[in-house]
Amino acid sequence: ETGVTQTPRHLVMGMTNKKSLKCEQHLGHNAMYWYKQSAKKPLELMFVYSLEERVENNSVPSRFSPECPNSSHLFLHLHTLQPEDSALYLCASSHLRTGAPNTGELFFGEGSRLTVL
């Protein structure tokens, strides 16, 4: 139990569906992240929210739409996805880096395994 909960754990959707992934953290952190994990590729940072403001968007296609309504919740809204979007989507949270001794450690959820048919 890492204090970061993701739902659903598994999702199968067609290319025309609209679905959402949810992440909730109970650690009092003020930064949240979405990462994409695909086989044989580096873990890919998608979005970073710091104090509920999006501070990073790593050239992610618009069919992925993040939402951070408060510091404890993060969503990833999905629409008209492609089969190559099938992957494990990991949510993480951390304290904001304001200097030493904060190590910036990330706490990850268990991931949502997405399959796009």
Add this chain to the structure above:
Amino acid sequence: GEDVEQSLFLSVREGDSSVINCTYTDSSSTYLYWYKQEPGAGLQLLTYIFSNMDMKQDQRLTVLLNKKDKHLSLRIADTQTGDSAIYFCAEGGATNKLIFGTGTLLAVQP
């Protein structure tokens, strides 16, 4: 751009030492990390090293950092079957952004 590289797979026998290697490109990295991902789970921080150190030891784990060559390694002594997992190297600088490698799948043979 920033890049972290690792080999994809390592196989060792139980009781042997495992050495997982990583190279990175961002010389301004403040911390370098090793994360472990067990099957069906998210990543968990295993250990980290501050960039002004060249070695850190924590029980069976030894982290070596060669800042000149931008090379990081993780040595696991007396490897056990429970150490079988994917190990990710990551670098972090002044921002909250961590750059991860592909992960190295460690398979421990009994």
